[in-house]
Amino acid sequence: MSFVSRGFRGRRTADVDPARVPPGQYVTRDFPVLSAGPTPHTSLELWDFSIVGELDEPRGWTWEEFRALPSEEITRDIHCVTKWSKLDTVWQGVSVDTLLEGIETAAEYVTQYSDGGYTTNLPLEDVTGGKAWVVFAYDGEPLAPEHGGPARMLVPHHYFWKSAKWVRGLQLQSTDEPGFWETNGYHNYGDPWQEQRYQGD
Ligand SMILES: Nc1nc2c(c(=O)[nH]1)N[C@H]1C(S)=C(S)[C@@H](COP(=O)(O)O)O[C@H]1N2
Ligand SMILES: [Mo]
Numbered sequence: 001m002s003f004v005s006r007g008f009r010g011r012r013t014a015d016v017d018p019a020r021v022p023p024g025q026y027v028t029r030d031f032p033v034l035s036a037g038p039t040p041h042t043s044l045e046l047w048d049f050s051i052v053g054e055l056d057e058p059r060g061w062t063w064e065e066f067r068a069l070p071s072e073e074i075t076r077d078i079h080c081v082t083k084w085s086k087l088d089t090v091w092q093g094v095s096v097d098t099l100l101e102g103i104e105t106a107a108e109y110v111t112q113y114s115d116g117g118y119t120t121n122l123p124l125e126d127v128t129g130g131k132a133w134v135v136f137a138y139d140g141e142p143l144a145p146e147h148g149g150p151a152r153m154l155v156p157h158h159y160f161w162k163s164a165k166w167v168r169g170l171q172l173q174s175t176d177e178p179g180f181w182e183t184n185g186y187h188n189y190g191d192p193w194q195e196q197r198y199q200g201d
Contacts, residue, residue, distance in 0.1 A: 022192035040115035050169035054107035076156035092133030107172035112164040119179035
C-alpha cells in the first residue's frame with residue numbers, strides 16, 4: 001500500500017519546510033547527473049588545482065598538497081535550474097577562502113574552469129566569505145566521477161550550474177566573462193531565490 005511504502009521513499013515535498021525551497025523548485029531524494037559532455041577521467045597523479053589570472057604569482061597544488069589543506073564538512077541544500085532541489089547534502093572540501101589565503105588581487109570576478117572545457121563565472125565575492133568550496137567527498141565517500149570527482153566546486157547559494165564539476169582552477173579576472181551556460185542563455189548570476197534561470201529573468 002502506498003501509505004506503507006511512503007516512509008521508505010523518504011521525505012516528500014509536502015513534508016518539507018516550504019521556506020527552504022526556492023520558487024519553482026521541487027524536492028527530490030535522487031541525485032540526478034547533469035553533464036554537458038562526457039565525464040573526464042584525470043588520474044590523481046596528473047591532477048592539480050591552480051589559481052591564475054590577476055595575481056602576482058599563480059598558485060598550484062598537486063592532489064597530495066590539496067588534500068593536505070584544512071578541509072571541513074559542509075551540509076547545504078542544492079538547487080538545479082531544471083527544478084530539482086536536494087536538501088541537506090553533505091560534502092567534504094576546502095574553502096575557497098583557504099585557497100585564496102595571502103593572495104592580493106584587484107580582481108572582482110572569477111571563472112571556474114574544468115577538465116573538458118566547462119567554465120562558469122561569478123563575482124569573486126560570491127565564492128569568498130565561507131560561501132564556496134572545492135569538494136572531494138560526498139556523503140562520506142570520494143566524489144563519484146559523474147558528480148565531478150575527483151573534485152568539484154560547491155557554490156550552493158547559486159543554481160547548481162555555478163558549481164563546476166571536475167574543476168581544475170579559478171581564474172581571477174578584472175572583467176566579468178560569461179561561462180559555458182551563461183553564453184548559452186542561462187542567467188549571468190543565477191540566484192535561485194530570485195528565480196534567475198535564464199537571461200532576462
Ligand atoms: N564541468 C561541468 N560542471 C558542471 C556541469 C557540466 O556539464 N560540466 N553541469 C552543471 C549543472 S547544469 C548542474 S545541475 C550540476 C549537476 O551536478 P551533478 O551532475 O552532480 O548533479 O553540475 C554543474 N557543473
Ligand atoms: Mo543544472
